[in-house]
Structures are given as C-alpha cells and as structure tokens.
Amino acid sequence: MNTSELDQITSIPTPVNVSVASVSKKVLMAVTGAILLSFISVHLLGNLQIFIGQGQLNNYAETLQSLKGLKWTVRIVTIIAVIIHIWTGVLLWFENKKARPISYYKHDTIQASLSSRTMIYTGLLIFFFVIYHLLQFTLIVTNPQYANLRDALGRHDVYSMVILGFSNYFISGAYIIAVLMLAFHISHAISSFFQTLGWNNDKVLPKLKLLANIVAILFFIGYASIPVSVLLHIVKLPVGGY
Amino acid sequence: MNLTLYVWRQKNAQDKGRMEKYDAKNITSHMSFLEMLDVVNEDLIHQNIEPIAFDHDCREGICGTCSLMINGIPHGPQRATTVCQLHMRYFKDGDTIYIEPWRSRAFPIVRDLIVDRSAFDRIMQAGGFISVNTGGVPDANSIPISKKDADTAMDAAACIGCGACVAACPNASAMLFIAAKVSHFASLPQGQIERKERVKKMIAHMDKEGFGNCTNYYECEAACPKEISVKFIAKMNREYFKASLTGR
Ligand code: FES
Numbered sequence: 001m002n003t004s005e006l007d008q009i010t011s012i013p014t015p016v017n018v019s020v021a022s023v024s025k026k027v028l029m030a031v032t033g034a035i036l037l038s039f040i041s042v043h044l045l046g047n048l049q050i051f052i053g054q055g056q057l058n059n060y061a062e063t064l065q066s067l068k069g070l071k072w073t074v075r076i077v078t079i080i081a082v083i084i085h086i087w088t089g090v091l092l093w094f095e096n097k098k099a100r101p102i103s104y105y106k107h108d109t110i111q112a113s114l115s116s117r118t119m120i121y122t123g124l125l126i127f128f129f130v131i132y133h134l135l136q137f138t139l140i141v142t143n144p145q146y147a148n149l150r151d152a153l154g155r156h157d158v159y160s161m162v163i164l165g166f167s168n169y170f171i172s173g174a175y176i177i178a179v180l181m182l183a184f185h186i187s188h189a190i191s192s193f194f195q196t197l198g199w200n201n202d203k204v205l206p207k208l209k210l211l212a213n214i215v216a217i218l219f220f221i222g223y224a225s226i227p228v229s230v231l232l233h234i235v236k237l238p239v240g241g242y
Numbered sequence: 243m244n245l246t247l248y249v250w251r252q253k254n255a256q257d258k259g260r261m262e263k264y265d266a267k268n269i270t271s272h273m274s275f276l277e278m279l280d281v282v283n284e285d286l287i288h289q290n291i292e293p294i295a296f297d298h299d300c301r302e303g304i305c306g307t308c309s310l311m312i313n314g315i316p317h318g319p320q321r322a323t324t325v326c327q328l329h330m331r332y333f334k335d336g337d338t339i340y341i342e343p344w345r346s347r348a349f350p351i352v353r354d355l356i357v358d359r360s361a362f363d364r365i366m367q368a369g370g371f372i373s374v375n376t377g378g379v380p381d382a383n384s385i386p387i388s389k390k391d392a393d394t395a396m397d398a399a400a401c402i403g404c405g406a407c408v409a410a411c412p413n414a415s416a417m418l419f420i421a422a423k424v425s426h427f428a429s430l431p432q433g434q435i436e437r438k439e440r441v442k443k444m445i446a447h448m449d450k451e452g453f454g455n456c457t458n459y460y461e462c463e464a465a466c467p468k469e470i471s472v473k474f475i476a477k478m479n480r481e482y483f484k485a486s487l488t489g490r
Contacts, residue, residue, distance in 0.1 A: 021445055021446065021449060021482075022415075022417075022445065022448065022449050022453075022455045022456070023445055023478075023479055023482050025455060026455065026456065026457075026479075027483075092413075092455050092457060095454060095455060096412070096413035096414070096415070096454040096455055096457070098347065098452075098454075099346060099347050099348070099413055099414035099415070099452060099453055099454030099455075100345050100346055100347065100412075100413075100414040100454065101347055102345055103345065104311060104314060104342055104345055105248070105250070105261055105340055105342055106313055106314040106340040106342070107314040107412075108313060108314030108315050109461065110315060110410070110461055110464035110465060111460055111461065111463075111464040112412065112459035112460060112461045112464075116457070116458060116459050116460075117412065117459065119457065188458070191458075192457075192458040194476075195458050195472070195475065195476050195479075196458070196476075196479060197479065197483075198476045198477065198478075198479040198480030198483060199476070200473060200476035201473040201476065201477075202471045202473040205472070205473065
C-alpha cells in the first residue's frame with residue numbers, strides 16, 4: 001500500500017474540527033490556573049497583615065497603590081489569566097457535554113472526587129463572588145462610605161474598611177462560603193496541574209493529592225480566619241473610632 | 243436466582259431506542275454475565291422477541307470486544323475485569339440490573355448494546371504503529387531492552403482497546419487509550435523512529451473523532467479492566483510537549 005492510499009484511510013471524514021488541541025487546552029487551563037493561584041497566595045499574605053495591626057495593613061495597602069507599574073502589570077496579567085481560564089473552562093465544559101449527547105440512564109462514579117466533578121460550578125461561583133468582592137473592596141461601589149475612611153496618618157483606612165465590612169454576618173458568610181468553594185477548586189486544581197504538565201507518575205500522584213488537599217485547607221483557614229476573627233472581635237476597630 | 247434486567251434496545255443507528263424490562267430466570271451464580279444474557283436471549287427467542295444484540299468474542303478477557311455498561315459502570319462492579327469474565331456471583335437473587343451501551347458521540351450505536359468503535363482503529367491508523375521490514379521473525383532478544391522499559395511498555399500494552407475508559411469518563415474522553423498506545427511505543431526502541439510524529443498525529447486524530455477532553459477525573463483508570471494507570475496520560479502529555487517543542 002502506498003502513502004496516498006494510507007492517507008486516504010487515515011483521513012476518513014470525521015464529525016468535527018477542533019482548532020486548539022485537547023492537550024493544549026489543558027495546558028492553558030493549568031498555566032492560567034497557576035497564575036491565579038500565585039495571585040491569591042500573595043493576596044492572602046497581604047490580607048493576613050490585618051493581624052499585625054492597622055498601621056501595617058494600611059501601610060502595605062498604600063505601598064501597593066503607590067507602585068503603579070507593578071499594580072497595573074499584576075492587574076492586567078491576572079485579568080488576562082482569568083479570561084483565558086474561564087473561557088477555556090466553559091469551552092471544555094460545552095465540548096465535553098457534546099462528546100456524550102445521550103447520557104446514561106444510570107451512571108455511577110467509581111473514584112472521581114467531588115471537587116473534580118464540581119470544578120465548573122465552584123469556578124463560576126468564585127467568579128461571581130470575585131466580582132462582588134471587587135465592587136466591595138476595590139472599586140468601593142457597594143459601600144461608598146468606605147472610600148472616605150482615613151487613619152491617623154491620613155492614609156486610606158483599609159483596616160477599618162475590612163472590619164466594618166466583615167461585621168456584617170451576610171458579607172462574612174458569603175465570603176466564607178466563597179473561600180470554601182475556592183479550597184474545593186484548588187484541591188482538584190493542584191494535582192491536576194502536575195498531571196496535565198506531565199510531571200506525574202503513579203508514585204507521585206497520591207502525594208500530589210495529599211499536598212493539594214493540605215494547600216487547599218491552608219488557603220481556607222487563611223482566608224476564613226479574617227472574617228471569623230472580625231466576628232469574634234479578635235480583630236477590632238482601633239480605639240477611639242476611625 | 244431471578245433478576246430483573248433493564249436493557250437498552252435500539253433497532254439500528256437511526257432508531258431512537260429505549261430501555262426495556264426483561265426477567266432473567268433460573269440463573270446460576272457460576273454463569274458469566276454474558277452466559278446470563280445468552281440464557282435471556284434463548285428465552286426471548288421462544289417468546290418470538292428479537293434477542294438482545296451485544297458484542298463479544300474471546301470471552302476470556304483478552305480481546306476487548308465485550309462492552310457493557312452495567313449499573314452505570316463499564317464492565318460491571320468487579321474491578322479489573324472485563325464483562326465476559328464477570329460472574330453472576332457478584333449479583334444476588336432479586337437484583338435489578340441496568341445494561342446500556344457505551345455512550346459517546348465517537349462510538350455510534352449499531353444496534354442494542356453494540357457500538358461502532360472504529361474511531362479507535364482510525365486513531366491507530368493515524369500513528370499507532372511502527373515501521374519494520376517484513377520478512378522472517380526477528381531473533382528474540384536481538385535488541386536489548388532494559389527491565390524498566392520493558393515493564394513500562396508491558397503495563398501500557400495491557401490495553402485491549404475495549405473503550406471502557408471512554409464509557410466511564412464523564413467527558414467521554416479517549417485519553418487513557420491513546421496514552422497507553424503512545425507510552426507503549428515510546429518505551430521501546432522499535433517505537434523511536436515515529437515517536438514525535440505519532441503522539442501528535444494520534445492526539446490530533448482523537449480530537450477530530452469528537453471525543454471529549456480529559457479533565458483529570460481518573461474514572462478511566464478505575465473502570466479499565468486492565469488497570470491502565472493515568473500516569474500514562476501524564477507521560478503522553480510529556481511526549482506531546484517534547485514533540486511540539488522540538489518539531490518533527
Ligand atoms: S469477549 Fe474478549 S475480552 Fe470480553
């Protein structure tokens with residue numbers, strides 16, 4: 001059989017044309033996810049400074065605001081990563097639905113984790129929460145009075161803004177639920193990242209899963225500790241008001 | 243024992259199909275699952291009902307032809323077992339069993355429980371081969387292969403191409419199948435010549451056939467009757483990046 005005959009067999013017309021290879025889409029997902037994970041790690045370290053005190057947090061916030069170049073680079077990279085991450089995720093979800101047009105009458109799961117099966121849902125919930133979060137603390141749209149908070153040194157009083165915000169049970173509750181979703185999302189994401197990039201084998205996999213769960217729990221504790229501490233009055237408004 | 247079966251019946255590719263209820267009477271625990279279906283079919287023939295069409299060939303667990311979704315799990319409840327090797331002792335009197343075909347856009351239904359898996363053949367034709375000169379059988383051990391490589395290749399080569407990975411995957415992805423084939427060839431000296439081309443072509447063809455994308459559920463590994471590990475998917479991804487970055 002000559003090559004052209006072989007080509008004919010191998011080029012039997014098939015139902016769809018996919019432009020980005022499946023493996024490349026996974027890589028896009030993994031790499032943008034890693035960028036977002038780095039962002040939320042730095043963000044967490046920043047937030048935790050609330051436990052050091054008002055001066056520290058407000059100073060940190062002011063420093064960040066003054067580094068305009070860095071601030072906008074990080075913002076733009078993060079926004080691009082968010083767009084690619086969500087776009088790829090939603091695209092994969094639709095493609096994967098299409099790959100099984102008729103579902104099973106009865107379908108059982110043998111070992112897929114709950115977090116792996118809920119990525120699209122936890123992901124979208126996190127996205128909607130982030131929009132609210134930005135409106136609340138970054139753009140200060142939901143509570144415009146926060147914009148005028150000033151500390152003794154005349155800096156924007158981020159410290160009091162956070163405490164005032166989290167004193168509301170609904171805001172704290174929504175925040176804790178959102179970081180729980182985030183922890184769930186991360187627990188599948190981290191081991192998935194290594195698998196997708198090929199840095200995995202059967203000896204490493206169980207360790208990666210354990211690592212992913214530990215990191216997810218640390219993120220949850222770290223982020224949730226702030227509203228919880230505010231509600232329990234461990235972190236308090238500065239004496240003498242703000 | 244007596245069982246109640248719900249079986250997917252579909253006349254041909256165009257038919258809409260539906261679940262039908264049948265009774266499986268006087269089944270012994272020593273029968274294989276397929277023998278149980280044989281008994282049911284005999285019964286159906288006596289009642290002038292068209293027997294249930296299902297795929298099978300070796301009935302020894304080595305050919306990969308049998309393919310039934312049993313109570314939502316490919317090849318049924320016993321791990322590392324093809325449905326032809328599954329025995330009725332895994333069920334008890336009075337059980338209700340749902341039997342369905344593999345569900346994937348890339349595996350169209352031919353009839354009842356039989357699906358067309360030639361998408362796998364076309365993926366193999368796209369790159370799942372090695373080029374060798376024809377002629378006499380080569381001498382054994384003429385090409386030295388390390389124990390480690392031989393083991394890896396053998397683990398991957400255990401794949402019988404049944405398609406349970408696709409059936410189990412919530413995304414109907416075929417990555418475990420392709421990963422097994424790519425890893426098998428990439429681990430052996432004979433597979434080196436087409437190594438880079440192969441992985442790219444097989445993945446490109448897999449996408450064309452309309453399989454879903456892997457999102458690391460690892461259901462494939464759990465459902466695989468030959469226990470092919472998902473580590474091979476990681477290996478395939480490595481092979482793919484190396485091939486894409488270093489060209490042909
Ligand atoms: S019939 Fe051959 S593997 Fe089941």
